[in-house]
Amino acid sequence: MELTLRQKSALENICETFLPRAEGWPSALESGIPQAIAQAMDFNPRSNAGKEFLQLLDLWDSPLHSLLTVGRLKKFSSLSQEDRIRILLTWADSRIGKRRAAFQALRKAIGFLYVMLPGANGARSPVWERLGYPGPLREKSNSLPRPLSVIVPDRELELSCEVCIVGSGAGGGTAAAVLAAAGKNVIVLEAGAYYDDADFDGAEFSSFRNLYTEGGFAATADHSVGLLAGECFGGTTVINYCTSFRTPDEIRTEWAAAGVPWFTSDEYTRSLDAVCERLHVNLDHNRVSRREQVLDRGLRALGWHVEAMPRNVVGCDQGKVCGYCGYGCALGAKQSATKTWLADAQQHGARFVVETRALRVRIEAGTATGVEARSKSGHRVSIRCKAVVSACGSIHTPALLMRSGLRNEHIGRHLHLHPVSNVCGAFEEEIRPWEGTMQAIYSDEHRYLTGNFGVKYETTALQPVIAVAVLPWREPVQYRSLLEKLSHISAIGVLLRDRDGGRVTIDREGHPVTHYALSSFDRAHLRNGFIGAARILEAAGARQIFSPHAKWCSYEPGRGGSLDTFTKAMDSAGWDSGRLALFSFHIQGTARLGGSPRTSAANPEGQVWEGRNLYVMDSSSFPSASGVNPMISIEAIAHRNAAALAARLR
Ligand SMILES: Cc1cc2nc3c(=O)[nH]c(=O)nc-3n(C[C@H](O)[C@H](O)[C@H](O)COP(=O)(O)OP(=O)(O)OC[C@H]3O[C@@H](n4cnc5c(N)ncnc54)[C@H](O)[C@@H]3O)c2cc1C
Missing domain, CATH: 3.50.50.60 (FAD/NAD(P)-binding domain)
Known part of the structure; x- marks a missing residue:
């Protein structure tokens, strides 16, 4: 997507406010994030989404915007970093759903690209060094023939x-x-x-x-x-992820x-x-990774249900390579x-x-x-x-x-999304959550909260991009301190069986547009699931537990706060759209x-x-x-x- 100078400068200012330069960390601008966001917009086929994004950038630097958000009649570009952060937070916590939505879209895009983009000329990213993340598995080999023959049309x-x-x-x-x-x-x-x-x-x-x-x-x-x-x-x-x-x-x-x-x-x-x-579904590839030992330990300490996951793999290494399963199986083990x-x-x-x-x-x-x-x-x-x-x-x-x-x-x-999110726990021990069997165990302890509706507890490998998908951003120092803890974090995925669905429509050009909001029935189950996940993490010995809410909700078991204060903080942060990060891996119906x-x-x-x-x-x-x-x-x-x-x- 082509940006005007005004739009480009607004986007650069936003990115630099999210992630300015800091000791040992590149800034968002140095990492090439604004250009990458403009390119990523080309993946979105809906012309309306592009128009809205450009309108936002056009208005961003107007003094009126600063006046209406933080009471300063100045352009965003000439405000202090402190005031710029305040402006972003007014969007994050806004009562207007569209503003929260815009903030979440920016938070995700900037966070994703910050941890995903390689360094200059394809070198290792300096961000990976700070995370302790090894980066890609290997160099891509281009020459091997692929086993199936396909037609790629080169004419009508x-x-x-x-x-x-x-x-x-x-x-x-x-x-x-x-x-x-x-x-x-x-x-x-x-x-x-x-x-x-x-x-x-x-x-x-x-x-x-x-x-x-x-x-x-x-x-x-x-x-x-x-x-x-x-x-x-x-x-x-x-x-x-091979769960079967x-x-x-x-x-x-x-x-x-x-x-x-x-x-x-x-x-x-x-x-x-x-x-x-x-698909060779079997229970022979269920070595519990360090990341899932947390889930296992917590569930057993609480006396809750835990079971091995059936998986469709043959010859899975259940180790380093398996953690990269979401990017295709390099071993050909996934069926x-x-x-x-x-x-x-x-x-x-x-x-x-x-x-x-x-x-x-x-x-x-x-x-x-x-x-x-x-x-x-x-x-x-x-x-x-x-x-x-x-x-x-x-x-x-x-x-x-x-x-x-x-x-x-x-x-x-009747669109069902099985909305899912992670409650995260930071541990004393190193976990390297991007490694190990993708999903070896699960728990159905709260699967039947009301009739057939409730949540499943599963974990997933926390490749950096999967981790930042739910990391709250309140200001750059806090955000980077979370990033630095990544190698010591495990997360419990709360997977909701949603009763009340959303809808897919098409826009004028025929592209799908997806509409979805949690009903109060489904929200109540998700809330129960978050509390359950915190209990699992606490029972497993987490030092700090935090939720994926836009507002910072956390506690340190035995040292600061409690499950009760955590629950109250989540309730006050809210459960409606844009107040917490949710994802769908299971789009149905x-x-x-x-x-x-x-x-x-x-x-x-x-x-x-x-x-x-x-x-x-x-x-x-x-x-x-x-x-x-x-x-x-x-x-x-x-x-x-x-x-x-x-x-x-x-
Ligand atoms: C990261 C991730 C991990 C998951 N892990 C698990 C797991 O462990 N276990 C599990 O049970 N489920 C898992 N799921 C979900 C599961 O894989 C999907 O629900 C399932 O594959 C969906 O099957 P489908 O046939 O509906 O669509 P898909 O498998 O998504 O296939 C649809 C295909 O249609 C193509 N297509 C779309 N539009 C067009 C068009 N107009 N013309 C031509 N082609 C088109 C798409 O490119 C795509 O290849 C996971 C999902 C994700 C994203």
Whole structure:
């Protein structure tokens, strides 16, 4: 994105206020953050978001802005650092949601880039030295051939097949394998590019840019929830953490009651079995890292539930490399879609067209007859087929259906995010939280707070960018002191099964816009989860515990404050949008299956109510939130419904 001189100077001033130069630390400007933010804006396809950002920068240095925020009729650029910090905090703590949203977007972008960007000419970043972080795993090797063959369009293409699958992730990959094995002529269209083991060097900046949707910066419209999803061949299965839970029985019952009886059938059990077998789900790779020893110790001291996590890995090192799992598995141990389903599909003749985004499904006389797409290089790709499967994830599937002219009111609704955040604990001992098995254990102690709703406790490797995602910023010295503690921090992830959903709509250009706010029912469970996480950390011996609120909420067990004062501080900091950092790794439910068009977007077989031969087979098909990490459920649904589709096409 091009900035005017005025906009550029405003952005530089904001960045320098967040992170000015300090002894041993580069400033945000020296780290190249303003330019990187302007470049990152190009990943956001929504022109409105860009316009709002530029308007903010245009107004930022006006004396009126300082007058209205801190009572000084002076430009931001001529204020003292102290006054500039006060201005930023008025945005952080504002009663106006849009202002909090803008602050959170800036906090995240500046923090992410500060820890992600390599140093000059690709050298080690001086910030990594201060964190004690080793940086990427290795140099990228470019020369190795990748095992699957893909088509990258270099001219206009007109292709035909029986089934065109849009999206190559958990749902799309599985559907491709099942349909191709049944003898169907299959083409998979994928917006992202193909990367394999040798490409996975663990470098945070390039990994987010290459593998994640919107370069890792995607978020809800009000920036209150960061949205993490893969955009590469294999989809999110390439960057996910390998946790492999089967759909719990109580969720199967709930989903059957929503109008999809087969969820409680043996047929679905067989699909779950087939998926777990193909992904080699096992309990043999569960070495508990130092980071998770904290969770383990705390849970056991409290007498709470703790169990080993089922994982879809073969030959995982459960050590240094495993901690970089979110940037693709360098060992090829992760049984992602490219290693399993897509490989199977290709063996049965499926073709893969990558770096190509589906624009719309062609629907003629109520029947899907093809897909119109455009490649990254701008070439038109047109596919004729007998059936289309939308499997582009819960943000893009409803957008594709809406762009294709479907109007069922449930398309885009019932968005569930499993909002998650970390309560952090600083420990005396070194933890190096970026290392060790990704997720070896979990706790369901508070999974059933109200009926089937509550929270799961899990941890994740704290690569610097994952850590700063939730670090509160109140001023640069406090922020950097947290960064310096990173090697001694462990965090308990509180994963909420949300009952009340949000919505995906499309903007004028057809790009998805995500709307989401926690209901008071869901907020109460998240609050319970934060208190539970603090109890786990305290029981494990944390010296300091802090929450991901925009306001600083912390206590030092036995030395300063208590769980009670901490809880009061969190309540006073607030639980509504933009008051705390939330993320979603599990985006679900926006084209749900059900028994009637009055309650759902698609029938139990995944066929949308409004169009023949147009199917949904991805996370958007969930009738409600899965309550567990969703990959196995997505694949089992696709497995079951792709087999049914193959039979129908026979
Ligand atoms: C960092 C991370 C870790 C996770 N860890 C776990 C875990 O350990 N266990 C677990 O169960 N779940 C995990 N998840 C979630 C899980 O991986 C996803 O829920 C799941 O992969 C979603 O499957 P899907 O088929 O709906 O979409 P995806 O797997 O996201 O695939 C959708 C694909 O569609 C493509 N696409 C989108 N739009 C278009 C278009 N218009 N045209 C063409 N292609 C398009 C995308 O590029 C993408 O490749 C994790 C998620 C993240 C982000």
